[in-house]
Amino acid sequence: MVPNPGRCERESATLRRQQVLDAAADCFRRHGFHSAGMAQIAREAGMSVGHIYHYFENKEAIIAAIVDRDLVRIIEILEGFRNAEDIIKAILNRVAVDIDTHTDARDSALQLEILAESSRNPEVAKITRTKDAIGRKLLGETIENGRRQRGLPPLPATDLDARIDVMIALFEGLNCRGVSHPQLNRDGISAVLDKVLRQLLED
Known part of the structure; x- marks a missing residue:
């Protein structure tokens, strides 16, 4: 060749x-x-x-590329959910993996540094908020598809938005907890998250 x-x-x-x-x-x-x-x-x-x-071009461009790389990973995960026979079950089955990801010390340090810079730098804030908007939209579509599979009614837009924010906050909060309390009871957290997510996804 x-x-x-x-x-x-x-x-x-x-x-x-x-x-x-x-x-x-x-x-x-x-x-x-x-x-x-x-x-x-x-x-x-x-x-x-x-x-x-x-x-x-500069460090902001490097951060943008790091955020984009993370967004690609999120999109791949959500696409995997959307192709599942039971989307809600697929989301719940991934809880333990997501806990490990969000409590990894190296990843947490990077995510917190980017968020801190977003609070000071308008350009970085724009980058992170764009990523958040794309992720929120895809997650919302995934949840609605999962509810439709199970014959559940669609959620009002404001209710869906609130549930998305709570779900994201639960996992992003683990970045902070992973730094403040590295000896987290992951099995216990996984069991509690399973219950909370079931209510958010199915109720």
Whole structure:
């Protein structure tokens, strides 16, 4: 097979971008957004600062790409739910996995750092709020599809919005709890979350 130079170049660029994002995420976790300079990110990534600027205009652009990467993961999870024979059951079956994800110390540190920067930086706030709006919309559609599968009536828009906010708050709150109280009783939390989510999804 004849190599495709264009394809190889694109794949190399994608790998380089991921290399920068991984390095930046580690720097943001350890030092915070403001203390992590481009030179530090470059050293972590094993490339020059100029090379990083070839892929990202500034640190805000790096955060945008990290948030986008997280959004892709969320979309993939929700798409998996939407293709399930029983959507509500699929959501409930994933509770233990989501608890582990949201109490992971490294992930929690990064998520909290991005949220903190969102409270100070309008550009970062715009990025995180756009991600939130997309995730909320997809989650709402997933819940309604799951209720329809079970013959449950559609929820009023305001009720659905409130349930979505509560569900998201439950899991995002675990990021904070994972930092404040690393020795969480995950089995106990999973059992309680199962009950709460059943009410939010089925009631």
